[in-house]
Amino acid sequence: MQLFPCPFCGPRDETEFQFATEAGKTRPEPAAEVSAERWTKYLYLKDNPKGPTREVWLHVTCGEFFLMERDTVSHAVAGSQALGGDPR
């Protein structure tokens, strides 16, 4: 069992969280002119880095989407912050 830090609730069991996406993706615009291949890349393809990464996670119980920095090898969490700022 691992604890993840929700920026609002504080440390909670990992089972309360869902991975949303890798951080830093930019939604392609304008939507009407975006090709299917570009949408596919945006929605489904991940860089999946080995080591430190920045990801968007959802704390299911409070509904907060937030940014979490963690290491995909050691699983160590470096920190988290609300998407609008507010580091914890």
Added chain:
Amino acid sequence: MASGSSPVHDSAIKWPAFPDWEFAGIQREGWRARPVVGLSQVLVSGDFGAALVAHAPGATEIGLWAVAEGDPVALRIARDRVLLVGSGPFDVPLGWNGSWAASTAGDAWFVVDMEGPAMADVIREGTAADLDASSPSAAILFAGVQAILYRRADRRARLHVEAPHGPYLWRWLEARAG
């Protein structure tokens, strides 16, 4: 498909019968549980602080495992959302009200009170959350389902689970040893 005289398949027969919540109870060594019926519950989203000032000024904001001694109480379940709970009806205008919105949720949550010296041990079977570390949000995952957990007294816990999970929570509690 059901055969015989009934032309309509009755899925209800698949489900076990559940007790009359008015009179249900679980008694174990060191703890007991009973459903809490008849509470007023209103979900307030957005600038809930403004709503509380205007319509429930006495409501105390409650987080995880905090002791809620007053009535009514505002259970914090998200950064911008509380569940207003009280023994009497609320005079809160429903729908959008400028910076906040309210909706009745009396039937949305099944509520159980648990008390006794061993109550906390049973609670800790249902969640890995650190109950001794304060959290502003009372919303947790309990026994695998969405719940709101706080206390009405030092050794009296109250759980709200989404109403469809109520019978499941009751069976889960019945399976706990004394």
